[in-house]
Amino acid sequence: MSALTVYHLNVSQSERIPWLCEELAISYELKTYKRAPNFAPPEYKALHPSGSAPIIQDGDLTLAESGACMEYIANRYAGGALFLPPTHPAYAQFIYWWHWANGTFQHLLNLALFLSQSGVAHDNPPLGVDEGEDRQRAEYARRAPERE
Numbered sequence: 001m002s003a004l005t006v007y008h009l010n011v012s013q014s015e016r017i018p019w020l021c022e023e024l025a026i027s028y029e030l031k032t033y034k035r036a037p038n039f040a041p042p043e044y045k046a047l048h049p050s051g052s053a054p055i056i057q058d059g060d061l062t063l064a065e066s067g068a069c070m071e072y073i074a075n076r077y078a079g080g081a082l083f084l085p086p087t088h089p090a091y092a093q094f095i096y097w098w099h100w101a102n103g104t105f106q107h108l109l110n111l112a113l114f115l116s117q118s119g120v121a122h123d124n125p126p127l128g129v130d131e132g133e134d135r136q137r138a139e140y141a142r143r144a145p146e147r148e
């Protein structure tokens with residue numbers, strides 16, 4: 001049996017964790033949970049105080065937050081593979097986009113998802129979802145040469 005357990009909630013951003021483990025060829029035990037009906041079921045919520053997916057377990061450690069789980073796995077199980085060290089010329093760019101994904105982009109995606117599910121028009125001006133996405137897309141394109 002593997003030391004690392006990945007608690008995966010179906011159709012959620014915890015998809016990232018088994019994907020990462022496969023990418024790094026790490027052995028792990030996968031436990032899957034179905035939504036009940038929209039949110040995580042009570043037995044999933046009981047795993048960690050955050051109650052949010054993903055959650056991993058490694059011995060006595062139970063960890064949530066997808067970014068923390070990914071950094072933990074890459075550093076503990078794969079010698080930091082897929083992460084750039086501070087000495088790398090693209091280090092600052094790397095950590096910017098790494099944190100931007102969860103710190104900014106994920107919230108925009110969640111907002112768009114919740115709004116579309118609640119029936120609010122996608123072009124509702126006060127929400128500015130399209131505008132925010134366009135700005136980020138333009139910034140991403142502008143910085144493309146720096147990533148090469």
Ligand SMILES: N[C@@H](CCC(=O)N[C@@H](CS)C(=O)NCC(=O)O)C(=O)O
Binds near residue numbers: 009039052
């Ligand atoms: N910032 C957290 C967000 C986690 C999150 O919101 N997960 C959602 C799935 S995408 C969740 O647990 N939803 C079910 C629930 O809240 O019961 C992370 O990156 O892990």
